[in-house]
Amino acid sequence: MPPPAIQMTGIDKRFGAVHANNAVSMTVEKGTVHGLIGENGAGKSTLMSILYGFYAADSGTIAINGKPSLIRTPADAIHSGIGMVHQHFMLVETFTVVENVMLGAEGGVFTARGASAVRAKLRALSHAYGMDVNPDAVVCELAVGELQRVEILKALVKGADILILDEPTAVLTPGEVDTLFVLLRRLADEGKTIIIVTHKLKEIMAVTDRVSVMRRGAMVGTVETRNTSPADLAELMVGRRVMLTVEKGPANPQGVVLDVKDLTVRDARGTVRLDHATFQVRAGEIVGIAGVSGNGQSELLETIAGIRKPAGGTISLNGTMLDCGGGDDPTALRARGLRHVPEDRHRMGLVKQFEAAESAILGCSDEPGFGAGPFLDRDAVLADCIRKMASFDVRPADPTLRTALFSGGNQQKIVLAREIERDPRLLLIGQPTRGVDIGAIEFIHKRIIALRDAGKAVLLVSTELDEVLALSDRVLVMCGGKITGERRPEDTNEQDMGLLMAGVSSDAPKVAA
Amino acid sequence: MSAKTAPVWLTAGVVPLVNVAVAFLAAGLVVALIGENPVEALQIMLRGALGSQYGLGYTLYYTTSFIFTGLAVAVAFHAGHFNIGGEGQALMGGLGAALVALSLPFLPWPLLLPLCVLGAAAAGAAWVFIPAYLQAHRGSHIVITTIMFNFLAATLLVYLLVGPMKMAGSMAPETARFVPAATLPLMNQMAAWFALTITRTPLNLSFIFAILAAVFVWVLIWRTRLGYAIRTVGANPDAAVYAGISPRRITVIALLISGGLAGLMATNEILGVQGRLINEFTAGAGFVGIAVALMGRCHPFGIVLAAMLFGVLYQGGAELAFDKPKITREMIIVIQGFVILFAGALEMMFADRIAALYARLTGKVVAA
Incomplete structure (x- = not known):
């Protein structure tokens, strides 16, 4: 039996008071696909960062193929045959595939020789693993699935035998996920070792041979995938039984709250991002928007929230036509009962440098309750934040702590508390559980359903198909800025949704007839 | 992590x-390289700056200017902008004060003096308005535009002081003297009101204004809704847009406040010391303000301390050069x-x- 591809022993790493990795050991056999799961803050990113040389461990050893290795920098890791595919692709958009792959291996002052060497390697690898990528394509013209293949090729060209993939499926359609998994299996069969870091249990079950589970900085177990189940894995991750399904009664839709007609949005370059979207959301129902990230969902949410100006179409809220991009800015819309949990809390929902209490009044800082006249009453702001933290179980419940220091789940709870506690009539909610741990997901889902049951209208955008299907009463699918279909969650399946998400309308024959 | x-x-x-x-x-x-004893030099500097009423007075007089220009940089910085035009805005502040003082000499001092101070602030703010507007609405980088406006301010002032505003019959590029009602009392004069005797230095009432300005900036930034909006725009403009705060509006407002603070620097030199508008009176205080703000971490308390350090450097340095x-x-x-x-x-x-x-x-x- 060959030595394990990776043997990490007794890895210990502290950040201040946080014990990010507590005597973690992990063994990954050669030629296997190995899953690494855990909640946010469980320490899996830290562990992988140590393996890839971003951080140095405080103590512990790493052996690659049985050979003790000192990995201090990513260059050491690459030298040891480790490659990393990041969740956010590290590609230069205006470069071609070859130019991207040869970054760091240009081969001298002139690039011609390096380019031809890379081109030859690319051809060989594409052939060996059935990865079809045009080496001269400009990266910004490639689809997301192809970009990921470029990232994988980049690692392989540098000689990687061990590939770490961080949340590799976050941006893919179900179809692209299948293609990726076929590729990963093939790579493993050819003797490469794959580590997948993810929080999606279903994918762990689908592609891995073995899975390691981390909780609060410690390794709580490594199990054979075929001997486990999603529920068991979730319990290992959280330390208690978790509801993986969402319990909700039937919806009781009332009058129309949001009425969107022919809404069209162009970006700064004039490209159509949202193409004649038409739909309604009623009080007491959750309408979900499914789709691969970047297909117009963000533009849709931001336009309804008053952040973007539409190029055409109308939006009515509670029967009143909105003056989009004019008088109805986010402040005016809030006054009309529209609340918005933005998709990316770091970009929009919070100010990371602020104290939690300051982030908790973002968009509400002009409310009379927070001070007299031009002044902000700090005590009132703190008291309000303490109340919100209590009702949404934010930990630590310290309103003076800097926003950036909260975990993803707790940051999201701060945003949700801010928006939900103000009794909205319409709640726009984007990616409610992105980067949120399982325990908090359960909590957040319950709050959203409670809101629906209280007769509020909810428009939900999520790229997690399971989440959309579990929460929504109706699902709209978007692709290329168009709404490509509407389904009831109980009347659809993943394949059907996948086709709609890819823009292959299964309704097409009907329309043609 | x-x-x-x-x-x-x-x-x-x-x-x-x-x-x-x-x-x-x-x-x-x-x-040491030029053959002097560094320890001795440091002693001369510190003694020159802090060792006497005379030295201390001068040190605080320099400090006053640096507090104003430092605060100016800090307020813009909190909104995410780098206003390096403090020099020009301060020059225009002097012009604003002078215009009020020379055109309304008949007013009694309780009216004239506040108007002169306001004139300084308003002129400083007005001078940053075009760069601020261009930054907010056209994306013209404020660093480029404000530095250009420094040159414009300097040449405008030269033009006015050798032309329309020059005192009749004078050879120097300066205006006529202001009426006494338009000038700030020196600290030794104020001390005399309380029967105290201190050495006569250029230190004047504007030092108190500077301290008040620091308090004002602290309250503005950390205790008002506007300050919250300014900090939000500075830290995360996307979050500001999401919140319904207009980054354009806040950019202009924050820069106007910044320019106003820079303009107030002229109260020290023009209303406090010179009693007339002279050429190049800022002597680089606008640029020192950048260092003061950075060193003071854009916090008013830090800025007052950093301004004092630079006051010591200026005054102690002058003594050192003399000795x-x-x-x-x-x-x-x-x-x-x-x-x-x-x-x-x-x-x-x-x-x-x-x-x-x-x-x-x-x-x-x-x-x-």
Whole structure:
């Protein structure tokens, strides 16, 4: 039996008071696909960062193929045959595939020789693993699935035998996920070792041979995938039984709250991002928007929230036509009962440098309750934040702590508390559980359903198909800025949704007839 | 796991002190290189700046100007903008004060003096309006536009002082003297009201204005809704848009306040000391304000302290140049340059190492 591809022993790493990795050991056999799961803050990113040389461990050893290795920098890791595919692709958009792959291996002052060497390697690898990528394509013209293949090729060209993939499926359609998994299996069969870091249990079950589970900085177990189940894995991750399904009664839709007609949005370059979207959301129902990230969902949410100006179409809220991009800015819309949990809390929902209490009044800082006249009453702001933290179980419940220091789940709870506690009539909610741990997901889902049951209208955008299907009463699918279909969650399946998400309308024959 | 905090006293106290110490060390080397004793030079500087009522008065007089220009940079910085046009805005502040003082000399002082002060602030604010508008609505970079406006302000002032505003019959580029009702009392005059005797220096009432301005900026930034909006725009413009705060509007407002504070610097030199508008009266205070704001971490309290440090450098430096002919005025500028280099540009050079050292000593890991 060959030595394990990776043997990490007794890895210990502290950040201040946080014990990010507590005597973690992990063994990954050669030629296997190995899953690494855990909640946010469980320490899996830290562990992988140590393996890839971003951080140095405080103590512990790493052996690659049985050979003790000192990995201090990513260059050491690459030298040891480790490659990393990041969740956010590290590609230069205006470069071609070859130019991207040869970054760091240009081969001298002139690039011609390096380019031809890379081109030859690319051809060989594409052939060996059935990865079809045009080496001269400009990266910004490639689809997301192809970009990921470029990232994988980049690692392989540098000689990687061990590939770490961080949340590799976050941006893919179900179809692209299948293609990726076929590729990963093939790579493993050819003797490469794959580590997948993810929080999606279903994918762990689908592609891995073995899975390691981390909780609060410690390794709580490594199990054979075929001997486990999603529920068991979730319990290992959280330390208690978790509801993986969402319990909700039937919806009781009332009058129309949001009425969107022919809404069209162009970006700064004039490209159509949202193409004649038409739909309604009623009080007491959750309408979900499914789709691969970047297909117009963000533009849709931001336009309804008053952040973007539409190029055409109308939006009515509670029967009143909105003056989009004019008088109805986010402040005016809030006054009309529209609340918005933005998709990316770091970009929009919070100010990371602020104290939690300051982030908790973002968009509400002009409310009379927070001070007299031009002044902000700090005590009132703190008291309000303490109340919100209590009702949404934010930990630590310290309103003076800097926003950036909260975990993803707790940051999201701060945003949700801010928006939900103000009794909205319409709640726009984007990616409610992105980067949120399982325990908090359960909590957040319950709050959203409670809101629906209280007769509020909810428009939900999520790229997690399971989440959309579990929460929504109706699902709209978007692709290329168009709404490509509407389904009831109980009347659809993943394949059907996948086709709609890819823009292959299964309704097409009907329309043609 | 990248965001960790070191205690405030470390980042805001120890780190700047180390920076200043290194700056003095480097300056000391230069002094030694030209054959003078650095320890003696430092003694002369400190004694010259702080060792007498006379020295202290001058030190605080310089400090006054630097507080205004430092606050100006800080307010813009909180909105995410780098206003390096304090020099030009201060010059225009002088013009504004002079226009009021010369055109309304018949008013009694309780009316004229506040109007002159307001004129200084308004003119400073007006001078930044075009760059602010262009930044907010056209994306023209404020650093480029404000530095251009510095040149414009300087040439405009020269034109006015050798032309329309020149005192009749005078050869110097300066206006006529203001009426006494348009000038601020010197500190020694004010002390005399309370039967106290202190040495006559240029230190004047505007020092009190500067301290009040620092309090105003603190309240504005940390205790008002507008300050909250300014900080939101500065820290995360996307979050501001999401919140319904218009980054354009806030950019213009914050820069107008910034320009107004820079304009108030003229109350010290023009209303306090000169009693007439002269050419080039800012003497670089607008630029020193940048270093003061960086060193003071854009916090009013830090800015007052940093302004005092630069006041010591200016006054002590002048004494040093007087005492040691080998150490010329240019040498003093070199020393000030070191402080700006280490405390401003290289502000973070030692921050990580000091945080790491602190971590090792306390057993806690922090990063600045």
